[in-house]
Amino acid sequence: MDFNGALLAVTSVLELKDASITFGGLRAVSPLSFAIPQGQLAAIIGPNGAGKTTVFNLLTGVYAPTSGEIWLDGQRVASAGKTIRPNALVKRGIARTFQNIRLFGDLTVADNVRAAFASHQSYGFWHALLQTGKMASVESAIEDETQRLLQVFGLTNRAENLARNLPYGDQRRLEIARACATNPKVLLLDEPTSGMNPSETADVTRTIRLVREQLGIAVLLIEHHMSLVMEICERVIVLDGGVKIADDVPSAVQNNPQVIAAYLGSDEPELNAVIGT
Amino acid sequence: MRPSSLPFPLVFAWRVFIFFVVVRALMGVQGTTLFAGKHPIINPYYQNILINAGIAIILAVSLNLINGITGQFSLGHAGFMAVGAYISAYFSKEIGGVLFAQLIALISVHISKQLGTLLLTFQQPILFTIAILVGALAAGAAGFLVGLPSLRLRGDYLAIVTLGFNQIIVSLIRNWKAVGEASGYIGIPKFTTFAWVFALAIACIWSIRNLASSALGREMRAVRDDEIAAEASGINTTRVKVVAFVYSAMWAGVAGALQAHYIQYANPNDFTFLRSVEVVVSVVLGGLGSITGSALSAAGLTVLQEVLRDVPGAFYTSVALVGLAAYWNFVRVKSEQSGSKSMLRAFVVPFFALIAICLCYWSPQVNAVLERVFPRLDLPDLRAALESSKGALRYVIYSVILIVVMLLRPQGLLGRREWSLAALQRGRRVGKGVEGNLA
Ligand SMILES: Nc1ncnc2c1ncn2[C@@H]1O[C@H](COP(=O)(O)OP(=O)(O)OP(=O)(O)O)[C@@H](O)[C@H]1O
Ligand SMILES: [Mg+2]
Numbered sequence: 001m002d003f004n005g006a007l008l009a010v011t012s013v014l015e016l017k018d019a020s021i022t023f024g025g026l027r028a029v030s031p032l033s034f035a036i037p038q039g040q041l042a043a044i045i046g047p048n049g050a051g052k053t054t055v056f057n058l059l060t061g062v063y064a065p066t067s068g069e070i071w072l073d074g075q076r077v078a079s080a081g082k083t084i085r086p087n088a089l090v091k092r093g094i095a096r097t098f099q100n101i102r103l104f105g106d107l108t109v110a111d112n113v114r115a116a117f118a119s120h121q122s123y124g125f126w127h128a129l130l131q132t133g134k135m136a137s138v139e140s141a142i143e144d145e146t147q148r149l150l151q152v153f154g155l156t157n158r159a160e161n162l163a164r165n166l167p168y169g170d171q172r173r174l175e176i177a178r179a180c181a182t183n184p185k186v187l188l189l190d191e192p193t194s195g196m197n198p199s200e201t202a203d204v205t206r207t208i209r210l211v212r213e214q215l216g217i218a219v220l221l222i223e224h225h226m227s228l229v230m231e232i233c234e235r236v237i238v239l240d241g242g243v244k245i246a247d248d249v250p251s252a253v254q255n256n257p258q259v260i261a262a263y264l265g266s267d268e269p270e271l272n273a274v275i276g277t
Numbered sequence: 278m279r280p281s282s283l284p285f286p287l288v289f290a291w292r293v294f295i296f297f298v299v300v301r302a303l304m305g306v307q308g309t310t311l312f313a314g315k316h317p318i319i320n321p322y323y324q325n326i327l328i329n330a331g332i333a334i335i336l337a338v339s340l341n342l343i344n345g346i347t348g349q350f351s352l353g354h355a356g357f358m359a360v361g362a363y364i365s366a367y368f369s370k371e372i373g374g375v376l377f378a379q380l381i382a383l384i385s386v387h388i389s390k391q392l393g394t395l396l397l398t399f400q401q402p403i404l405f406t407i408a409i410l411v412g413a414l415a416a417g418a419a420g421f422l423v424g425l426p427s428l429r430l431r432g433d434y435l436a437i438v439t440l441g442f443n444q445i446i447v448s449l450i451r452n453w454k455a456v457g458e459a460s461g462y463i464g465i466p467k468f469t470t471f472a473w474v475f476a477l478a479i480a481c482i483w484s485i486r487n488l489a490s491s492a493l494g495r496e497m498r499a500v501r502d503d504e505i506a507a508e509a510s511g512i513n514t515t516r517v518k519v520v521a522f523v524y525s526a527m528w529a530g531v532a533g534a535l536q537a538h539y540i541q542y543a544n545p546n547d548f549t550f551l552r553s554v555e556v557v558v559s560v561v562l563g564g565l566g567s568i569t570g571s572a573l574s575a576a577g578l579t580v581l582q583e584v585l586r587d588v589p590g591a592f593y594t595s596v597a598l599v600g601l602a603a604y605w606n607f608v609r610v611k612s613e614q615s616g617s618k619s620m621l622r623a624f625v626v627p628f629f630a631l632i633a634i635c636l637c638y639w640s641p642q643v644n645a646v647l648e649r650v651f652p653r654l655d656l657p658d659l660r661a662a663l664e665s666s667k668g669a670l671r672y673v674i675y676s677v678i679l680i681v682v683m684l685l686r687p688q689g690l691l692g693r694r695e696w697s698l699a700a701l702q703r704g705r706r707v708g709k710g711v712e713g714n715l716a
Contacts, residue, residue, distance in 0.1 A: 060509060087508050087514065090509065090510065090511030095510075095511075096509055098505075098509075102503050102505060102509075103502075103503070104498065104499045104503055104506065104507070105503070106498070106501075106502050107495070107498055107499065111498075112499075114492070115495045115496060115498075115499040115510060116511060116512075117511075118492065118496050118510065118512045119512070123492065125488075125493065125520060127491075128491030128493045129484050129487055129491075131487050135492075138492070178510060179510075181510075
């Protein structure tokens with residue numbers, strides 16, 4: 001089944017059109033195209049150094065593409081050598097987490113979430129300075145949303161802890177909760193289960209499902225745990241050396257000879273995971 | 278104070294009312310006064326200390342917005358202060374008076390004579406208000422210029438750039454003919470009174486506390502903790518940093534204006550990076566990110582500086598500091614559950630430091646004894662040396678304080694907590710403050 005073909009009819013929230021990026025002489029991502037329809041749960045997999053994180057950095061405005069375009073929610077947000085700043089892209093509906101967790105360590109769990117309302121629930125300098133009624137009402141709206149998110153992500157009883165004191169699994173969940181607080185249309189998760197034991201992985205799997213079902217957000221995740229990908233994703237994009245080598249439903253990707261070869265050639269530990277499941 | 282459910286204008290009016298009652302009470306009621314008159318309760322000597330403390334508080338609390346709350350290392354606060362001092366002084370001395378006279382004349386002729394005379398009676402406060410505003414705006418503009426590199430630079434690099442800016446400002450002033458070049462700007466009108474300093478210090482603390490406890494403050498702390506994550510969470514890190522720099526610089530400008538119109542003199546040497554370092558010391562000592570911490574330590578250091586003016590005072594302060602260091606060391610060693618040997622060791626350094634201080638203090642007597650024993654010895658009089666270098670002594674004490682703080686309490690006296698009356702009423706001495714405590 002060719003997803004790109006099927007998508008022409010459906011509106012896609014996120015679309016790469018022949019986007020590529022070169023660092024010095026290294027072509028980290030070769031012209032790459034794919035589109036994510038509303039509410040889809042897709043995965044990007046590939047061996048180490050395949051360019052997965054770089055694709056996320058392109059999508060979130062960290063780098064401008066060397067060539068090609070990126071479209072978000074029907075608007076072009078990046079083209080060759082140009083991109084919108086990350087914080088402005090967040091406002092347009094893209095949120096992310098990082099491969100190495102990045103939280104506001106000295107802020108409380110609740111404040112980590114509250115801070116992420118900056119792009120869509122805020123008030124100006126003078127309201128803050130004079131503590132106006134508008135500030136009070138916006139703050140109370142933020143507070144309601146924050147409590148709801150903490151509830152959804154099971155962090156309510158951690159609300160007043162400093163983020164850096166949380167256990168690893170909670171930190172991952174907080175990072176996803178914070179990303180959801182930006183009110184995204186599409187959420188990018190960079191290896192949300194890396195370094196986790198099976199029970200923590202199961203926990204994050206539940207969380208991702210929740211995000212999709214309760215909040216209705218499209219999710220694109222980079223993942224090495226194949227069981228998770230097979231279990232919850234509708235679609236798998238495989239990158240190798242910056243090139244897309246497969247883009248299909250999980251069961252088809254699993255048996256794709258090119259994919260198996262890519263993993264075989266790279267003596268990666270996840271090789272067994274791909275072939276074994 | 279949290280955003281109340283009462284309508285805003287009411288709350289605001291109430292706060293202004295309370296504020297004026299306090300200021301009025303401090304200024305005294307009809308004759309029997311706290312500050313003025315024949316027998317003021319607070320004599321000019323203490324008034325001087327209070328005014329200096331107020332200016333130091335404005336500087337420290339405002340710098341805390343950049344260095345503590347937003348996490349950018351600025352080492353050029355005295356530069357902003359200089360801009361505020363010189364621009365406001367230039368306005369009051371060269372422009373304001375003339376402009377005001379012309380304005381009064383115009384009003385008296387064209388509108389009403391009564392209004393003209395009424396305005397004339399308020400000439401000084403009106404002129405001073407405008408001078409402070411002009412100085413603050415100029416300093417804010419400088420803050421904007423210096424804030425720009427903060428968008429690209431971090432940590433040490435930003436510190437060097439801001440320090441460089443500080444020195445550039447000082448050099449510019451040294452070559453500015455209209456304000457007396459390197460010999461200083463004299464004849465600035467004396468507008469600053471305790472009430473002005475008090476009111477502005479309160480306004481500074483109040484407004485920065487408000488900012489810190491708002492969404493903007495949250496965004497500032499997010500930038501401090503992780504700029505990349507802040508950007509990825511939709512926070513406009515450029516805006517946040519520029520706002521912090523501009524607003525902080527404006528208050529430094531206000532402090533400069535207050536100082537210039539208090540001592541009626543401005544000298545470029547008073548605004549070198551040494552002054553910036555003093556402010557950084559207050560902020561670090563009080564706890565990066567704690568507004569009350571900055572205010573308390575700024576006031577404390579001002580008093581300390583005053584005490585250091587006479588040598589016996591310096592002596593006792595040094596003894597107190599050594600004692601404090603010894604005590605902290607003792608507590609630390611004890612908490613490490615070591616044997617009596619290391620307990621002894623904890624007191625060795627403070628002990629020798631104490632002996633050194635005593636030697637300095639009794640230098641003439643010690644010299645007399647030593648010279649009797651070794652007649653050909655020509656010993657320097659350490660006490661005289663100390664006395665003639667009070668300024669330098671201050672920096673020695675500052676560095677000792679900094680080292681002690683870095684070693685024993687790197688987070689500063691209050692850490693990131695705030696101290697408030699409300700917390701006191703609840704029976705806790707240290708409140709949780711703005712850090713994660715917004716209703
Ligand atoms: N800013 C950069 N400058 C130069 N090279 C870069 C940069 N970012 C990424 N690369 C290179 O691009 C390639 C792809 O890196 P990327 O981080 O996207 O891989 P990945 O698929 O996320 O791998 P992993 O599974 O290890 O996270 C690597 O060779 C990397 O060294
Ligand atoms: Mg990666």
